[in-house]
Amino acid sequence: MTQLATIRRGPVIRGGRGVRGDRITRTLLLVLLMLFAIVPLLSMFTAALAPQGSNPPGLSWPAHPHWGNFADAWTGANLFALFRSSVLIVLGVVPAAVAMATAAGYGLAQLRVPGGKVIYGALLAGLTIPYEALITPLYYDIQSLGLLDSRLAVVLPLIGLLMPFGVFWMRAHFVNAETALTEAGQLDGGTTWQIFRRIHLPLAKPAISALTILFFLATWNQYLLPLVLINDPAKRTVAGGLGAFQGQYGTNTALLCAGSLLIIAPSLLVFLVFQRNFVKALLQGAIR
Amino acid sequence: MSHSRTASGGDAATKKSLAPSDPAPRDMAPGGPVSERGGSAGRLRARRARNRPWGALLWVAPALLCYAAFVLYPLGQSIQYSFYNWDGIGTATPAGLANWQAIFTQPELLSAITHAFELIIFYTLFPVGAGLAAASLIRELKPGPFSTISRTILFIPQVLPLVAAGVAWTWLYSSNGLVNQILQATGLGGTTRAWLGDFTFALPAVGVIGVWVMLGFCTVLLLSGIGKIDPALYEAASLDGAGRLRQFRAVTLPGLRQELVVCTTFTIVAALASFDVIQVSTQGGPGYQTMVPGVEIYRLTFLDQRIGQASALAVFLTVLVLLVVWPIQRLGRTD
Numbered sequence: 001m002t003q004l005a006t007i008r009r010g011p012v013i014r015g016g017r018g019v020r021g022d023r024i025t026r027t028l029l030l031v032l033l034m035l036f037a038i039v040p041l042l043s044m045f046t047a048a049l050a051p052q053g054s055n056p057p058g059l060s061w062p063a064h065p066h067w068g069n070f071a072d073a074w075t076g077a078n079l080f081a082l083f084r085s086s087v088l089i090v091l092g093v094v095p096a097a098v099a100m101a102t103a104a105g106y107g108l109a110q111l112r113v114p115g116g117k118v119i120y121g122a123l124l125a126g127l128t129i130p131y132e133a134l135i136t137p138l139y140y141d142i143q144s145l146g147l148l149d150s151r152l153a154v155v156l157p158l159i160g161l162l163m164p165f166g167v168f169w170m171r172a173h174f175v176n177a178e179t180a181l182t183e184a185g186q187l188d189g190g191t192t193w194q195i196f197r198r199i200h201l202p203l204a205k206p207a208i209s210a211l212t213i214l215f216f217l218a219t220w221n222q223y224l225l226p227l228v229l230i231n232d233p234a235k236r237t238v239a240g241g242l243g244a245f246q247g248q249y250g251t252n253t254a255l256l257c258a259g260s261l262l263i264i265a266p267s268l269l270v271f272l273v274f275q276r277n278f279v280k281a282l283l284q285g286a287i288r
Numbered sequence: 289m290s291h292s293r294t295a296s297g298g299d300a301a302t303k304k305s306l307a308p309s310d311p312a313p314r315d316m317a318p319g320g321p322v323s324e325r326g327g328s329a330g331r332l333r334a335r336r337a338r339n340r341p342w343g344a345l346l347w348v349a350p351a352l353l354c355y356a357a358f359v360l361y362p363l364g365q366s367i368q369y370s371f372y373n374w375d376g377i378g379t380a381t382p383a384g385l386a387n388w389q390a391i392f393t394q395p396e397l398l399s400a401i402t403h404a405f406e407l408i409i410f411y412t413l414f415p416v417g418a419g420l421a422a423a424s425l426i427r428e429l430k431p432g433p434f435s436t437i438s439r440t441i442l443f444i445p446q447v448l449p450l451v452a453a454g455v456a457w458t459w460l461y462s463s464n465g466l467v468n469q470i471l472q473a474t475g476l477g478g479t480t481r482a483w484l485g486d487f488t489f490a491l492p493a494v495g496v497i498g499v500w501v502m503l504g505f506c507t508v509l510l511l512s513g514i515g516k517i518d519p520a521l522y523e524a525a526s527l528d529g530a531g532r533l534r535q536f537r538a539v540t541l542p543g544l545r546q547e548l549v550v551c552t553t554f555t556i557v558a559a560l561a562s563f564d565v566i567q568v569s570t571q572g573g574p575g576y577q578t579m580v581p582g583v584e585i586y587r588l589t590f591l592d593q594r595i596g597q598a599s600a601l602a603v604f605l606t607v608l609v610l611l612v613v614w615p616i617q618r619l620g621r622t623d
Contacts, residue, residue, distance in 0.1 A: 058466030107347030130561030137365035160358025
């Protein structure tokens with residue numbers, strides 16, 4: 001953050017034309033972009049406060065906001081069960097996936113793994129494989145494992161699907177890690193595990209927490225896997241459950257909007273709480 | 289906070305030092321050609337002590353096994369299924385290349401692929417183009433609360449579930465939604481319609497959802513890239529009498545190469561592999577107007593029980609994404 005600031009503060013030639021006019025154009029442009037991003041959500045919010053079954057206008061504050069709609073959506077869509085299910089799936093996926101990605105990233109960056117280059121190449125190729133391209137065989141594999149309709153049906157494949165990005169992300173971090181520290185650790189006779197645990201792991205904290213947030217969002221927002229692999233909407237992720245909810249309340253705009261806002265709230269909350277670190281880490285990581 | 293330039297530089301250097309050990313790890317003399325920088329005796333000794341390659345494999349094994357079991361193996365199955373006719377229950381019968389031929393001859397399948405490419409215009413071209421224009425106009429955001437807030441708000445559509453984007457825009461596009469409300473307010477009442485149900489406008493309407501999801505992300509990424517370009521370059525260009533357009537072409541564009549590659553790759557993959565937004569907003573309709581490969585694979589598998597056909601399309605989509613992304617990635621690497 002501070003470094004960004006110092007860089008941006010450098011002298012910038014503005015082409016010598018109306019500096020103030022430029023600034024107004026800039027700010028206006030930025031505000032327009034921000035409006036485009038936020039207005040759809042505001043429109044949803046005002047619609048969520050309209051009377052149920054009414055035809056609310058696109059964007060206007062209702063005369064008598066029906067805050068009760070949120071409570072009705074919560075019970076009507078059985079959101080408690082969905083949230084509980086989402087949390088369970090997140091707990092199944094995120095810690096395991098982060099641990100595996102960290103270990104593999106460290107191995108590929110700092111240790112001599114036999115065939116490491118091939119392994120990394122195979123993982124990189126996975127970065128572009130669309131989930132839909134795997135969903136058909138995954139369904140039959142999960143079925144033959146007898147896991148269909150259980151949360152494991154989503155947890156196991158999702159861990160595998162997250163590996164390419166996770167390993168790519170963590171390897172990029174460890175590749176840049178200070179080698180002098182490793183050498184010092186080796187001279188002290190440290191084992192690989194000790195060097196990792198005492199030297200590299202503490203330094204990797206920012207990269208690991210960014211990955212944790214990304215994996216959380218990827219799991220929480222996951223739609224296709226729960227839709228296909230879990231029939232009982234109450235066992236899906238909230239995003240997967242939203243589909244069923246839409247079928248149920250398709251015509252009840254107020255309730256649908258209220259329910260959708262409740263469902264996106266955790267993603268939004270996690271992002272807003274961690275956004276400072278998150279955006280920074282993402283911008284760095286994306287460029288590697 | 290390390291910058292992209294130093295980061296990628298370090299990456300390259302380490303890659304170089306790791307490279308010799310990779311192709312033939314077993315017959316490597318310990319510490320042989322590794323030591324490019326440093327290479328003290330202590331380091332060699334340490335390398336020797338650490339030289340237990342099969343132990344190192346243990347670090348990678350869990351990730352690799354999960355990946356192999358739930359990505360590579362199913363991918364292989366998809367390829368195999370694509371040469372059979374199977375309804376998912378009975379016995380499969382060999383189909384030869386019929387499923388593959390169908391992709392290029394059946395109008396529905398062909399149109400799904402065409403739509404995926406049309407979506408690139410919305411998911412990639414608009415967000416990257418507009419993001420680039422916006423970023424180069426805004427260029428320096430004065431650090432402060434406004435800059436932080438604007439970055440946060442621009443990013444929001446990207447972190448929400450795509451399903452929610454679909455639901456939100458289904459509402460915005462509905463007959464009394466915000467889009468029609470704005471059109472009426474600006475005297476364009478004659479153009480109002482139920483956008484997602486319109487044969488002509490459904491696909492562009494779905495595309496705009498993609499613009500919404502991607503635009504802020506691209507803008508923020510490109511803005512941060514522009515912030516890292518050495519201001520002296522602009523100064524020099526300006527002294528040479530380069531106008532704004534010239535500066536943009538000579539300084540901004542080359543300086544943003546990495547960021548542009550990331551934006552383009554990410555958004556193109558999202559466009560070609562779109563599923564959530566379309567499944568929620570139109571399910572491919574009206575007719576086949578917004579059908580895309582992702583939704584078609586889902587329908588073929590779970591509604592039509594044509595596993596072979598679905599698998600052929602799935603493999604084709606995978607190859608397609610790779611073919612499109614590969615050249616862009618290469619563009620980012622050659623420096």
